[in-house]
Amino acid sequence: xxxxxxxxxxxxxxxxxxxxxxxxxxxxxxxxxxxxxxxxxxxxxxxxxxxxxxxxxxxxxxxxxxxxxxxxxxxxxxxxxxxxxxxxxxxxxxxxxxxxxxxxxxxxxxxxxxxxxxxxxxxxxxxxxxxxxxxxxxxxxxxxxxxxxxxxxxxxxxxxxxxxxxxxxxxxxxxxxxxxxxxxxxxxxxxxxxxxxxxxxxxxxxxxxxxxxxxxxxxxxxxxxxxxxxxxxxxxxxxxxxxxxxxxxxxxxxxxxxxxxxxxxxxxxxxxxxxxxxxxxxxxxxxxxxxxxxxxxxxxxxxxxxxxxxxxxxxxxxxxxxxxxxxxxxxxxxxxxxxxxxxxxxxxxxxxxxxxxxxxxxxxxxxxxxxxxxxxxxxxxxxxxxxxxxxxxxxxxxxxxxxxxxxxxxxxxxxxxxxxxxxxxxxxxxxxxx
Amino acid sequence: xxxxxxxxxxxxxxxxxxxxxxxxxxxxxxxxxxxxxxxxxxxxxxxxxxxxxxxxxxxxxxxxxxxxxxxxxxxxxxxxxxxxxxxxxxxxxxxxxxxxxxxxxxxxxxxxxxxxxxxxxxxxxxxxxxxxxxxxxxxxxxxxxxxxxxxxxxxxxxxxxxxxxxxxxxxxxxxxxxxxxxxxxxxxxxxxxxxxxxxxxxxxxxxxxxxxxxxxxxxxxxxxxxxxxxxxxxxxxxxxxxxxxxxxxxxxxxxxxxxxxxxxxxxxxxxxxxxxxxxxxxxxxxxxxxxxxxxxxxxxxxxxxxxxxxxxxxxx
Numbered sequence: 001x002x003x004x005x006x007x008x009x010x011x012x013x014x015x016x017x018x019x020x021x022x023x024x025x026x027x028x029x030x031x032x033x034x035x036x037x038x039x040x041x042x043x044x045x046x047x048x049x050x051x052x053x054x055x056x057x058x059x060x061x062x063x064x065x066x067x068x069x070x071x072x073x074x075x076x077x078x079x080x081x082x083x084x085x086x087x088x089x090x091x092x093x094x095x096x097x098x099x100x101x102x103x104x105x106x107x108x109x110x111x112x113x114x115x116x117x118x119x120x121x122x123x124x125x126x127x128x129x130x131x132x133x134x135x136x137x138x139x140x141x142x143x144x145x146x147x148x149x150x151x152x153x154x155x156x157x158x159x160x161x162x163x164x165x166x167x168x169x170x171x172x173x174x175x176x177x178x179x180x181x182x183x184x185x186x187x188x189x190x191x192x193x194x195x196x197x198x199x200x201x202x203x204x205x206x207x208x209x210x211x212x213x214x215x216x217x218x219x220x221x222x223x224x225x226x227x228x229x230x231x232x233x234x235x236x237x238x239x240x241x242x243x244x245x246x247x248x249x250x251x252x253x254x255x256x257x258x259x260x261x262x263x264x265x266x267x268x269x270x271x272x273x274x275x276x277x278x279x280x281x282x283x284x285x286x287x288x289x290x291x292x293x294x295x296x297x298x299x300x301x302x303x304x305x306x307x308x309x310x311x312x313x314x315x316x317x318x319x320x321x322x323x324x325x326x327x328x329x330x331x332x333x334x335x336x337x338x339x340x341x342x343x344x345x346x347x348x349x350x351x352x353x354x355x356x357x358x359x360x361x362x363x364x365x366x367x368x369x370x371x372x373x374x375x376x377x378x379x380x381x382x383x384x385x386x387x388x389x390x391x392x393x394x395x396x397x398x399x400x401x402x403x404x405x406x407x408x409x410x411x412x413x414x415x416x417x418x419x420x421x422x423x424x425x426x427x428x429x430x431x432x433x434x
Numbered sequence: 435x436x437x438x439x440x441x442x443x444x445x446x447x448x449x450x451x452x453x454x455x456x457x458x459x460x461x462x463x464x465x466x467x468x469x470x471x472x473x474x475x476x477x478x479x480x481x482x483x484x485x486x487x488x489x490x491x492x493x494x495x496x497x498x499x500x501x502x503x504x505x506x507x508x509x510x511x512x513x514x515x516x517x518x519x520x521x522x523x524x525x526x527x528x529x530x531x532x533x534x535x536x537x538x539x540x541x542x543x544x545x546x547x548x549x550x551x552x553x554x555x556x557x558x559x560x561x562x563x564x565x566x567x568x569x570x571x572x573x574x575x576x577x578x579x580x581x582x583x584x585x586x587x588x589x590x591x592x593x594x595x596x597x598x599x600x601x602x603x604x605x606x607x608x609x610x611x612x613x614x615x616x617x618x619x620x621x622x623x624x625x626x627x628x629x630x631x632x633x634x635x636x637x638x639x640x641x642x643x644x645x646x647x648x649x650x651x652x653x654x655x656x657x658x659x660x661x662x663x664x665x666x667x668x669x670x671x672x673x674x675x676x677x678x679x680x681x682x683x684x685x686x687x688x689x690x691x692x693x694x695x696x697x698x699x700x701x702x703x704x705x706x707x708x709x710x711x712x713x714x715x716x717x718x719x720x721x722x723x724x725x726x727x728x729x730x731x732x733x734x735x736x737x738x739x740x741x742x743x744x745x746x747x748x749x750x
Contacts (some may be wrong), residue, residue: 070712070713073712074712096716098500098598102499187587187596189587195607195696197694197695215583221500249604250604250608251604251608252605252606252608252695253582253586253607254607256581257588260588261585261586261588262590384502385499385714385715386711388709388714391713395696395697398695398697399609399696401607402610404608424499425500425501428500428502428503
């Protein structure tokens with residue numbers, strides 16, 4: 001940990017040292033950004049910031065690369081504790097509730113008021129599924145920047161070999177099981193999904209939503225629906241895939257193992273993020289196709305991704321500069337360009353009306369499938385103690401995947417643990433009565 | 435006379451001056467060690483003692499996350515909560531299994547390696563390098579390598595097992611196996627390093643005793659058991675302490691490979707502290723757990739230092 005903190009500090013020092021001489025009238029602000037996927041994204045972000053700094057004179061943005069999503073949260077909070085909070089941070093969107101509760105990030109409502117606009121008018125251009133994660137307790141706290149959903153990837157060659165039509169990937173859970181049984185052969189798995197921490201919670205949310213559920217109360221941070229029929233069904237489904245239908249291996253496979261198995265032809269269908277699209281496009285030797293996450297009750301997937309937040313403790317000038325920078329980063333043009341570069345969705349609908357974007361979608365039909373699934377997207381879980389509450393479910397589902405627990409017991413225990421974790425908050429809010 | 439008197443007076447002044455200078459020099463000499471120590475003492479205080487005091491203070495306070503309540507003094511409340519937390523107990527138990535699971539094979543292997551390569555021939559120089567190589571790889575890099583070795587079905591380990599007609603378990607994804615996979619990686623990484631200490635220790639095994647044993651007809655096992663091992667006792671004690679401390683204070687591979695999963699099966703105390711502080715906003719609890727593990731480390735090193743001293747005296 002200390003090593004990470006130290007690296008962060010030295011990166012910061014280097015950035016400060018490399019900062020060009022700037023006029024005193026300029027407002028200098030710091031911008032922390034993570035790169036969840038790979039190094040070339042960091043270069044692109046640095047290029048964007050340079051472009052912004054050269055485009056105007058009032059604000060000088062110092063871009064600081066801060067590792068992954070978790071490291072970025074850690075470093076931003078550490079900097080805030082040390083009295084030097086970064087003005088703008090690109091933060092995993094489901095941390096917003098916790099960061100608001102811990103008093104780290106500021107409401108963006110005053111900026112909207114100063115521009116005489118309303119939250120609804122401001123968010124109108126953003127995909128509806130993104131609104132819930134941008135707003136905490138009725139106020140705007142984050143501006144969506146890039147987003148993803150889970151997606152089903154399948155091996156076209158395996159489909160042909162098993163006598164399945166690659167043009168008709170499974171749309172329902174029943175069809176998934178059916179196809180998986182035909183595809184599984186020897187040491188080849190019909191279906192595989194990442195089950196490491198973080199990814200598993202997201203995919204269980206996808207499955208419970210496809211089963212008609214909500215996973216959490218998107219209006220209130222003190223409730224999750226782990227022991228409800230929608231999650232119970234999803235858990236039993238995963239259990240059956242392993243122990244009854246035997247189309248998925250026992251135990252936990254991390255995301256890196258899932259994509260490697262898919263590339264090696266050892267897994268015929270996998271659930272991965274749309275954020276992996278470019279990675280799979282570049283590395284998959286055999287033919288592949290993409291499809292919606294199969295449904296049991298309805299089509300629904302959770303959103304994932306990051307939004308721009310502002311940390312408390314800025315000067316008046318710093319606040320204004322931060323907001324100005326956020327507005328520039330979230331124009332339809334910038335978001336569209338970033339989306340084409342990274343493979344993430346652009347959160348603004350208008351970004352897809354631009355001719356460059358239309359051309360890009362026409363050239364990449366798999367990106368089109370991912371885009372078509374967006375109207376079915378729902379908010380990402382974000383509660384009080386988001387990580388711990390998510391882990392409460394993940395630990396139990398992992399035990400189930402290892403054959404240590406049955407689905408019914410697993411979701412019950414997960415709910416109990418989650419309720420315990422959220423109790424302090426619930427007692428101070430929903431159960432605090434006059 | 436007057437000249438002599440003047441000279442005498444001068445001499446006495448000089449004497450006094452010299453005495454003063456000597457006492458000043460002596461005082462300076464007394465201060466010198468402290469002056470020389472000052473820089474490192476300062477940094478030790480700033481970066482070791484101060485943080486310990488700070489953590490001690492933090493561990494007595496609690497600021498419940500997200501409830502709007504301020505920081506409040508809770509005495510030993512955080513300690514009680516940590517000790518009652520099943521996740522902490524599991525992490526502590528895992529840490530114990532991990533420490534012993536790594537320590538014993540590491541010591542055996544390190545000694546075996548050292549015995550194999552103690553003579554300086556060209557071959558043993560090559561072997562030494564090969565055994566020592568894993569220690570040169572940073573733990574994070576080693577873990578990233580083993581991520582691919584352990585990949586279920588497609589990893590290097592399963593690839594070769596398949597050639598032998600065997601199929602391995604899900605090395606990191608099976609909650610019964612995962613901790614042992616992490617242990618295996620750590621043994622691979624550490625054994626070569628501790629071999630160095632044993633090579634040095636073997637140089638101090640008295641030759642005449644060995645020769646006497648040989649003349650008395652002791653076989654190789656008896657020489658190892660009754661001559662070499664007792665002579666190596668201080669080395670073993672030292673390596674044990676160093677190894678145990680290292681095993682409690684590094685979790686890089688856990689972060690890279692499993693993040694404590696599946697179902698907390700590979701969670702270690704240090705990673706538990708990280709989770710409490712940086713994932714769960716429970717700084718008080720994290721501070722208490724930190725202090726508990728620092729106390730264990732202190733007890734461990736004090737205890738074994740005493741053992742080592744006794745060993746050294748017995749030896750001398």
